[in-house]
Amino acid sequence: MNQLRSHPRLVRKLQEALGDQLCVALDDSTVVEIMLNPDGKLFIERLGHGVAPAGEMSSAAAEMVIGTVAHALQSEVDTEQPIVSGELPIGGHRFEGLLPPVVSKPAFTIRRRASRLIPLEDYVRSGVMSKQQALTIRSAISSRLNIIISGGSGSGKTTLANAVINEIVKSAPDDRLVILEDTAEIQCTADNAVLLHTSDTVDMARLLKSTMRLRPDRIVVGEVRDGAALTLLKAWNTGHTGGVATIHSNTAMSALRRLEQLTAEASQQPMQEVIGEAVDLIISIERTARGRRVRDVIQIGQRDRSPIDRHAGADFDMLPGNGDDRLDERRDAAWARSGAEITTLSRRHHHRSLRRANEDKVSGSSRAIERHDTPEAEGFARCQVDAETADDCGSNTAANDGCHQGQEHDCMRPWSASRPKRKHGCLHLSESPWLFV
Template identity: 30%
Template sequence: MTSAFERAGRGRASEGEGTEAEAMRRVRASLARGGSDGGAIAMLDPAAVSARDVVGLGRRLRQAIAGAGPLLDPLLSDRSVTDVLVNGGRGVWVDRGNGMERDERASRGLSDDSSVRALAVRLAAACGQRLDDSSPIVDGTFPDGLRLHAVLPPLAAEGTLISMRAHRPVSFTLAELAEGGMFDRFALRLLLALVAHRANVIVSGATGSGKTTLLAAVLGEVPSDERILVIEESAELRPSHPHVVHLQVRRANVQGAGEVALSELVRAAMRMRPDRIVLGECRGAEVREVLTALNTGHEGGWATIHANSAADVPARLTALGALAGMSEDVVAAQAASALDAVVHIERRDGVRVLTQVAVLERRRGELTASVALEFDGKAVAQGPAWPRLAARVGMNARTGAEACAASDARIGAEVDVGVGAGTGTDVGIGSAASIGADAAGGVDGRTRTGVRSGVHWRSGVGRNDMGARKRYEGSPM
């Protein structure tokens, strides 16, 4: 026989569960109507929530208000996941660095479009944006850097679409990217040389190819006494550097006022005493201000751009320049003068790899890209623009397995001597000028870069990987 105490206990539990469910229903309804986080929480009646419900309700409220919910939060907490995509009620897909794969658990939980739409509205509200029929497309950023993009029907013909890109605060070093197979030791030396000689560089590639990852690693090699000013639509670049400041665009409010565009931020950056100006992504009329800045003494700048190959970058720059009212001839003249190199990366079989380095040239009023180096994972092929690029960054114009093998012995000796002596002065210079340039020519007054690279190599690539004991055979690290 059931006791009165047991029946009373079950009654209280049932009442608590009902209270929690009702609280969650009211919060979700408020957020779906576009209410604020504070307004949704204020709807709760503290007297109606017992102490035993506080922990569970608090957890679920955090997921409902500030998180992506119990189905997507575990995916976004997985450090191997970079992207989570929800295709209406037709499935949830994740990218763990090896291509897209379907997540069956999340797909089963979000199997109807009404649930996906409610989730999208809730996520938009959580990052301070409005998503409804009058504003069916939203871009937002959460405080932790998670990026949200959502599109409602009928613009999304097959149901509400949600795209989330996770922000990983840990940045890789160039040495770690080389060890992971993104590029070989020859490319590593070139990237270090581009930094040391303050070259202006564009990193090109498709979405998800690793442009931001590579750029963050490159900026980590900038000397610590330089000020890096990063301009982005949303804060993604978090390089390991002691003096980085960020400028971020502000979108217009619902009345269409208050917008601060990238082009305005670039102009502002030029008055903030930057040693290096970095544009997270060049995608609009701001290309005019960027090229102007790089042509007026602001060296060492970097930017990224979406392109399928290095050869496509001129067309992309020309199209973006047209948005700013620049003619094709003006874009060609400005870009060829301002930019020293294009570094292109791709995803091949799910692996991000550096495939090309090119130099922009102006020919008969048109902007073209001339290949300097090509990497196929097994060998380095020299292009017609390599001598020009090599001269710009203090490297010898020889390339290929023989040049790398010869320079390995020299680099190994310099690393052993530099690290052993504790100065590292010739280590970074060895990297920047290792391909044939003598030590004196490599130094060129940039000893602080050598010191930084020397210390970095000791903990990263180090003498075991770059020393004379290992010969370069043309294969990736």
């Protein structure tokens, strides 16, 4: 990110170009985003009100805004370099500006920096997350589990990350936090915290390497977006537990696949094992027509270890455990304290032919994914059967057909964290290399 240069003259020039309406909007704590389209139409998103038209802006004024921000960032903007990314000299809000030829006419978006921190209890009170989800998140924090927050653009990932960091500060006030960002958006009230920002010459991977020498207790990354994901995961795996990061992804499951894609940018070797060892909890938040809501809270659980699972000649990569019994104990303690109902999702009977052939016998569990107090995800259904009293559910044709069609079995029941882990289950999902038996 370009370094910001704030000067009274630049600020006045930018205020004049923005106009009174947008300056007032930037001072409004309910404003989330200001958007100018190439056709000159303005739109403003406000909390609780969604996106609404907000008048128009001339191309000349828009070009002046973009040019002034570029000047403040000490960068050039022209037809050869038509994109400006950085922070506004007013309030440090995130700015993205574009000029022709990448757009027909000047356009920009301003993501307003949150002026107040929203605690987890407010998420529960407003119905964005359930009490059980909040309790599970708090238990993960106190047990120093690594948390990934996933969501699409504008879903509220960073705001939720701020709430999680606030819980970290309350739970472990003496911990030293090192926070890495491209744009300053993370809010942290910790007494012992270091905030680092990327620049044109220092990328996220370089910052992460430097972070290891700053004696962090917890490492927080504002957004994982490139091959630096591998460096972060390795840092989390080397004793720096209890970290937080956000990632662009529509669901918790796709967050794992996204991490795999990002690590592939830095390594030709599969990094599923590294991901499985480092990531403990994924929180998925989404923006809907009725507002934002936490869609999933998923734990990456620790079970027996098996490098490869082969079904009818198809190779399925498994995630070996990290062998850290203390970490496993912290995980178990976290879910026991949370009292959350856990449903183990596995990839048993991924193909109908395999279910009919009844080739998947219960042979011990491997690393699995556990969902906490979440609504049903589209595209799959699950069944759970007591391993002691039931045959493999692949032999139950009626149950399989119902499960395949997205219907619940009579045998489907919650699995309490306090109960013995003597279950097996099935999941039908079109593609999911991260779901294991």
